[in-house]
Amino acid sequence: MRRQSFISFSLFFFLLFTKTLGQSPAAAPVKAPPAAAAQTPAAQVAASPGPVDIIKILQKAGHFTVFVRLMQATTEDIELNKELNTTNNGITIFAPSDNAFSSLKAGFLNSLSDEDKTELVKFHVLPAFIASSQFQTVSNPVRTQAGTGPRVTLNVTTAGNFVNISTGLTNTSLSSTVYTDSQLAIYQVDKVLFPLDIFTPKPPAPAPAPELERPKKAAPDVESPTAAKDISGAFTAVVRNNAVLLAISVVAAIFFP
Secondary structure, three states: OHHHHHHHHHHHHHHHHHHHHHOOOOOOOOOOOOOOOOOOOOOOEOOOOOOOOHHHHHHHHOOOHHHHHHHHHHOHHHHHHHHHHHOOOOEEEEEEOHHHHHOOOOOOHHHOOHHHHHHHHHOOEEOOOOOHHHHHHOOOOOOEOOEOOHHHOOEEEEEOOEEEEEOOOOEEEEEEEEEEOOOEEEEEEOOOOOOHHHHOOOOOOOOOOOOOOOOOOOOOOOOOOOOOOOOHHHHHHHHHHHHHHHHHHHHHHHHOO
16 A cells, blocks of 8 residues: 555656656746937927027027037027027027937037037028928028038928938938927927038139239330431532632632623
8 A cells, every 4th residue: 555655656746747847948038128318309498578598498498508508609699699689580490409419429529610610500500480380391402501502401301290301411300399489499409410511521622713924015116326427428528519619719700800
């Protein structure tokens, strides 16, 4: 009896152990890689009475510390505020977020000349007010305060509410509306807009046109001095003739009184 119980217990344990070995170990859970940090769209700043101050608007919205410093360093904020508060001209600004600047190479902005920094800021400013619903009707290339021409080209395309911006070096889209009133519109972009004029080699300056030679003035004709005529022979002949005539006159007076 004990032997049968021992055999039954051994058989049960053997079967249980075999079943356990036949099972695959549970797979370890796979952790998803952390998502890249995205810049949170800035909350829209409400319009307030009084003079417009672009710097205060961007500071209130947050996420624009570097762009604010760049505008102040180039004094472009002063020019824009003056235009907004003393004229009826409209302005649209594409404001790069701090994440847009953090993706650039370290020391990048410091490597730019003051002239290039000013052009970079102006390339983010349109000299006209454009509401979000009006981007579908703008004509390309869109003029910026950096000027016009193939080296400062900025194009806008739309698909529904999606607004894409391309410069030839940068391709990005509007991520949110930061501020808008009847004269000023500020939109957040998550990439710095690079104009070709700053970040590609400039074409060589055309060679100066050769100067045309001025016609030389002709030297005035100088008459050769006329050689003095030798009249001594003629004078001698005249004297001789007069002497002959005088002699004849004397002879005639003597012989023919």
